[in-house]
Amino acid sequence: MNERKVGCECHRSPDLAAGEFYGDVVSRHASPQFVLSEIRHAHGRELPTHAHQAAYFSLLVEGRYAETYDGRRHEYDPLTVWWHRPGVVHHDEVGQDGGRFFNVELTQEGADTLAEAGPSRRDFHEQGTRVVWFTCRLLHELRHWQPCSTLVVENLVLEMTGCALRYPEQPVSPQPAWLGLVVQKLHDEPDRRHFTSALAREAGVHPVHLASVFRRIHRQTIGEYLRVLRVRQAANLLRRADMPLAQAAVMLGFADQAHFTRIFGDVVGMTPSAFRRLLRPRHTGCRIPNA
Known part of the structure; x- marks a missing residue:
């Protein structure tokens, strides 16, 4: 964009x-x-x-x-x-x-x-x-x-x-520079298996402090944030590539196809297979079920 x-x-x-x-x-x-x-x-x-x-x-x-x-x-x-x-x-x-x-x-x-x-x-x-x-x-x-x-x-x-409502503005806590580095790492490597202790060590803070500040700023855990990133990556992959779902699951960092299907369904509301079919080109005929 x-x-x-x-x-x-x-x-x-x-x-x-x-x-x-x-x-x-x-x-x-x-x-x-x-x-x-x-x-x-x-x-x-x-x-x-x-x-x-x-x-x-x-x-x-x-x-x-x-x-x-x-x-x-x-x-x-x-x-x-x-x-x-x-x-x-x-x-x-x-x-x-x-x-x-x-x-x-x-x-x-x-x-x-x-x-x-x-x-x-x-x-x-x-x-x-x-x-x-x-x-x-x-x-x-x-x-x-x-x-x-x-x-x-x-x-x-x-x-x-x-989602179109304008809610009253809440005071926004400033994001520490070290947290920005953690977030960037998650975006750069969403398919990797991350550990809070390793992320905290790279950021130079205690794991408890990282977990607490991350939730306060992003209103979700690091794992939940990473899950959404992986699903977004999966959606774009399913749109472009026609690979087996088991292969896609491994490439995206999920444990297996069942894990991929469950997480994708929780976030998107449909299975990866249904989502892939949704984005495939359709015939041009005009079909208006209820005008």
Whole structure:
């Protein structure tokens, strides 16, 4: 993900209503509070400057994508989710090979529900966080719709909407320089087997102090933090490579395929096999189960 300051003087198109998109809608489900839409662009294109009437989350499933808003250009990789409030004017570019997207839009009723919960955050984009896994699970549910899916999706959307809330700011404890070195090591070597004592020795602090400060700053243990890093690495590997899951498990530092499957399922909400199928290219036919 890259971003840089730019200027844009493109013709402004009318605002798009909920469920309206540039691109082919492959599948859709609408409810009183939200609209789920899977969208496909068969080839690269530059879209007119526009805004959406509804607040929405968007997941880049496949391809390359860039958008410009508030004078800044953002370039997204697959498995990036972004959130926009209603009326944000943006200018989009789909990569030369096209792309696939999944959008979760809030209707007026859904927006009212969010407003009752509290003020929403400004526009943001994230990778490897809870909002990404929520969005992937919603796409999986849309593609495998069953009678119970309505309730499942309703709860997932409500949980995901909570990620758009702006919570009261809490005092942020400054991160010691030595802790930054520990975190960088975890990011550089997520597939290694780390020990708190060894990390503390390299940082020059006592293991008890490391464990305590790490939880205070990151609100989770070192092991939990590393688990999320491995799952994020696994998601990107499954997107790019078609290797046996047992081999992927060993490469990513899991004990075996069963351990990999259990941890991945705990974090993402589906098995690695289901996640891999979710990201594979689909046929272009338009299938709208519930418009």
